Amino acid sequence: MNKELRRKKRYQAEKRFQVYGIIAISLALFFVGLLVFKVFSEGTSAFSRTMIKVPITFNAEKLGITNINDNDEVENADYYTLVYEQFVKNYPYSNDEEEKQIIKLLSPDYEFEAKNYFLQNRNQLNKTVTLLFTASDDFDQLHKGNFPRDIPEERRRLSNYQLNIYDQFLKEGKIEKIFNNYLFSKGDSRDPELAGFGGAILGSLFTILICLLISFPIALSAAVYLEEFAPKNKLTDLIEININNLAAVPSIVFGLLGLGVLLNVFELPRSTALVGGITLSLMTLPRIIIPARASLKAVPPSIREGALAVGASKVQTVFHHVVPLAMPGTLSGTIIGLAQALGETAPLLLIGMVAFVVELPGSPMDPSASLPVQVYLWSESAERGFVEKTSATIMMLLGFLIVMNSLAVYARQKFEKKWN
Amino acid sequence: MKKLNIILSVAAALVITTYASARDQIKIVGSSTVYPYATVVAEKFGKSGKFKTPVIESTGTGGGMKLFCAGVGTNHPDITNASRAIKSKEKALCEKNGVKDIVEIVVGNDGISFAHSVKAKDANFTKEQLWRALAHDVDVNGKLVANPYKKWSDIDKSLPNKAIKIMVPPPTSGTRDAWNSLVMGKGCSKAAKDAFKAAGKKAKKACAKLREDGLAIEAGENDTLIVNKLSADPDMFGLFGYSYLIANKDKIKATAVNGVKPSLKGIQDYSYPIARPLFFYVKKAHIGVVPGIHEYLKEFTANKTMGPKGYLTDIGLVPLSSDKYKTTRTSALKLTTIKAN
Structure with missing residues (x-):
């Protein structure tokens, strides 16, 4: 084989390798793009809510209010019948079945929506105002174009009669799309149009806070002791190996630990962010210790020697000089560890954080869901409206992760000292 | 280091305070088939405003029974949903752990x-x-x-x-x-x-x-x-x-x-x-301890909920025939317990 040919072959090999690399990267990008596209195309519609405009007269007699200043009376007035009667008037019906079909176009929360408006606008008694009521899930999905109309009636969620009402309402301009604030302010609900991930966000925040409070100080002390004070012997080597192994233990194992120890032995309350946070902190510990040790190691010995030379004690050296310099690396490690904990579902399933929780949690001791678990719960629900809600929750979760990861990058780049 | 101490003691305090806190929210576990019905009732119950909305976890009938029968006390669930009747083995487990009085409510029927x-x-x-x-x-x-x-x-x-x-x-x-x-x-x-x-x-x-x-x-x-x-x-x-x-x-x-x-x-x-009845089971010892359990039973068994025109029929529950409904309603009102083995 002559030289020329061999060189050509080597060049070809290099070219081939580059092509493989480009193919691998574009494949990876393609799949990420596909995922993001699917999530966004399904999820964006969840950020709007379909409303129906209905003129409502707050008739004192119908409400049963005799004295507008009597809070008890205003609170307990019959808003249900008031809205019901005035809403079904919007379209002609000939029997009970059709009447039922009309009222089903409204979300079951209409009485509370009317009540909340009236409580703030008491001067509207006996006056007529046009209110926006949340439309039912089926109506909402129809308006967003997620329900096919051209299939036989018995297989549709909405009857021909209801479709006619929709068409007429649309023509009369009674349908409006608004920003879905419920999505952020409400907890779970069985009516997709009333469900929100507000409870899940709070649950996630509490969980992460508990996780941070527990894992960060312990991990930092462990890392400082192991790196700066502990003697190097077989025992500390063994501990080091175990910490590294612990970081690779599947998260579900920590869930079992949480179930067995925290719930069964310590009898902490099930389904709470407290237990979730403690369980996740066990998982996060080694993931903080490792980067913390690495950044302590990266602080040059001259810093320590300088401090010791001017008479500082070992503890002063470590806490006044070494730890502050190692902080950027430790912090970014912590944030990435927490971001992983935020996206974790498996351990939370075992400690019961998969519950249906309507009320927003007020403290880590209240039962709550978390964002990834909310994705899991909604993906299981039968109602069609939860499909877009699931994707919207994934978008929210991705947003949180991106923010946390950029924080980590920022912490590293802004505060890190270069030693050259 | 002082900061660390403060953080640690706050965390410890958080853990300790939970020991003292009593539960004011009904806890329900159990069947994923009953879950859609139970959650709807729980939500309506919560909106009525007097009590907190019950928390419901879907664990499957078997898993729910295990949690339910694990003992009496606010750390154990009050109610478990089931898509079949309680087995004698499970009754024995309950008995063993001190869960003696159980109220059985037939929710309705389901066809597989x-x-x-x-x-x-x-x-x-x-x-x-x-x-x-x-x-x-x-x-x-x-x-x-x-x-x-x-x-x-x-x-x-x-x-x-x-x-x-x-x-x-x-x-x-x-x-x-x-x-x-x-x-x-x-x-x-x-x-x-x-x-x-x-x-x-x-x-x-x-x-x-x-x-x-x-x-x-x-x-x-x-x-x-x-x-x-x-x-x-x-x-x-x-x-x-x-x-x-x-x-x-x-x-x-x-x-x-x-x-x-x-x-x-x-x-x-x-x-x-392939039709079958659906159930839930209530721990009688918890009634009066956790607020709202009896009211939840009343809401669930009300005619407007599980009756022939009740709101649960809208989402696919098949209501009980009228004589069976009367029996269920009575046991919900009077809290009739089921017999031990």
Whole structure:
């Protein structure tokens, strides 16, 4: 084989390798793009809510209010019948079945929506105002174009009669799309149009806070002791190996630990962010210790020697000089560890954080869901409206992760000292 | 270091305070089939404003019973949903752990639908055909063999010439329990039962054993996933509660079993052959300790909830017949406990 040919072959090999690399990267990008596209195309519609405009007269007699200043009376007035009667008037019906079909176009929360408006606008008694009521899930999905109309009636969620009402309402301009604030302010609900991930966000925040409070100080002390004070012997080597192994233990194992120890032995309350946070902190510990040790190691010995030379004690050296310099690396490690904990579902399933929780949690001791678990719960629900809600929750979760990861990058780049 | 101490002590304080906190919120666990109904009732109950909304966890009937029977006290759930009646083994477990007085509430009826994609042709199966399609061992010419059927037409010439593909719920699910007793048990041929007995096995258990050659696909508790799989593959069948059929009728349809398709009336009078009652069980010792339990029972058993025109029927619950409803309502009002073993 002559030289020329061999060189050509080597060049070809290099070219081939580059092509493989480009193919691998574009494949990876393609799949990420596909995922993001699917999530966004399904999820964006969840950020709007379909409303129906209905003129409502707050008739004192119908409400049963005799004295507008009597809070008890205003609170307990019959808003249900008031809205019901005035809403079904919007379209002609000939029997009970059709009447039922009309009222089903409204979300079951209409009485509370009317009540909340009236409580703030008491001067509207006996006056007529046009209110926006949340439309039912089926109506909402129809308006967003997620329900096919051209299939036989018995297989549709909405009857021909209801479709006619929709068409007429649309023509009369009674349908409006608004920003879905419920999505952020409400907890779970069985009516997709009333469900929100507000409870899940709070649950996630509490969980992460508990996780941070527990894992960060312990991990930092462990890392400082192991790196700066502990003697190097077989025992500390063994501990080091175990910490590294612990970081690779599947998260579900920590869930079992949480179930067995925290719930069964310590009898902490099930389904709470407290237990979730403690369980996740066990998982996060080694993931903080490792980067913390690495950044302590990266602080040059001259810093320590300088401090010791001017008479500082070992503890002063470590806490006044070494730890502050190692902080950027430790912090970014912590944030990435927490971001992983935020996206974790498996351990939370075992400690019961998969519950249906309507009320927003007020403290880590209240039962709550978390964002990834909310994705899991909604993906299981039968109602069609939860499909877009699931994707919207994934978008929210991705947003949180991106923010946390950029924080980590920022912490590293802004505060890190270069030693050259 | 001072900061660290403060943080640590705050964390410790958080842990300690939980020991003292009593629960003011009903906790419910159990069946994923009853879950959709229970959550709707819980939400309405919470909106009525007097009590907090109960927290409901879907653990499957078996898992719920285990948690429910683990003991008395606010760390244990107050109510467990079940898609079958409590077993005597579970009663014994409850008894052992001090859960003595249990109130049983029959919620309504559910029909298990054997369903497939709307794109597929309508089908009708007998219970025996379904058993033959799913069982681990079947009888062929009087002999017990490992299930040889790969296509529906292998079982019976009149059935379509298509591969058998069935998604089944996991063993922890109450739907599976009910399916085992109503289809696998009743559809099991006499020849096979005799052969099982002759081999010294329990016929009931042996009949219900599913084939393990990959044609019966065990799915998770995620019924929505099954619906999506079915709509993607017209040859595939799946089984789940009636409410999923109602909610997804543009994607899937039910097959007839013994010539009967699932319908509200058919499930209520059990003329549809795979119908079953749904339950929940209440720990009587918790009533008065955790606020709102008795009121929740009243809300659940009210006529506007589970009656013939109640709001649960809108999402697929099949209401009880009127005499059964009266019994349930009475036991909810009077808190009648079930008998121990």
